[in-house]
Amino acid sequence: MSEYTLVISPDQRVTGLVRKLKKRLQERLGRNYGSVNSLGHITLIYFLAHDEDYPLILEEFKRVLAGLAPFKVGLSGFDAFTDRPECVFYVKPDDDSADRVLAQCKEIGTNFSKFLRRNYTDKWDIVARKSPHMTVGRDLTKLEIEECRALFTESFIESFQCNSFVIHKLNEERGQYDVIDAIPLLGHEYMVGQQMRLF
Template sequence: MDALFQPSFGFHLYEYLLIIEPIAEAQKQIRAFKQYFIRSHRYPNAIVSKGHITLMRFVQYETYEKNIIRQLHQLAAATRPFDVELQGFGSFGHTLFVHVASTDPILELVSLRRTELRPLLNTRGFAPYFVSKPHVTIARNLTPSQHEAIWPIWNRTNYHGNFQAKNMILLKRKVGTHPYSVAHKFNFLGILPRFTQGKLFA
């Protein structure tokens, strides 16, 4: 086993996932899409977890967690709740997803601040991931033949939904284990001044 997965002086590596969860009717509809995928295509590729938009994913020692939470609190406090528009379906070839049409607030929230965030999240051997194309996954790990069979159907399926993003959630799990648990929820408050480049966590 890689030495990075071994406890070091009592410290443990954790996988972290920062997400936005659709609420109410949008979450219900996404769950219905996943169930329809399984019933109709009989591929075991649908994600059984609740639908979500991944903002970032990283691996870090748990000892950093309090500092990470503190910094994310500052980010959330400077962010106002915003509307998220879901429009149709997209594909990465291996992944079927609900397309997020209103990407700007999401990208500004995390991806455009990766320069400030990365030093806190970097761990040797594990580069942090920041969202570049926000989406809600319906099914993943599709083979080329599976994608060829299902994509013409989903490509012509119309869907429009929306919800207001009022918070983001940090999930965690020890490396190599399942499932995730909630580490912290951050409400969007919009009460602090907007951060400027290089001053996010000053």
């Protein structure tokens, strides 16, 4: 089985800003760390699937996501997860955006075919239901989190328009995720209704 994630990817400008944050942290810590080379994103859903079943899953995501409308994502500073030995330093969405992301994840969970999820995926985890975030660095120590807080003292207030969700697949050779599909948010609520399920 392969590892897949459904994510929100920012526009090129915000992606570039997050890349600069990662580079600054790499120079400060003097080492590579988890996610140092990955493009900025907010992970929504993690799942496992066989490659031959992916086209079915992709079509279902297209059907469900067609019912979601594009929306603005606001980013409002930094925070960290320090409740585990491997800590995470991240850019946080503002409260309205976090609520919107949580609502989108709930809608996907409600409308995605239970049959497909049960029979064609494994370890389906709605990651963003805990706390939506855009990782700057992971696998950090608590001491390194303090280094992050000392380094990033500026306010990081940015925003971007989210018109699509993106699917990543883990490239096992590189140990990183590759972008394999972008699925537009069309705002067609009827697409996820019972009428479509009859066909």
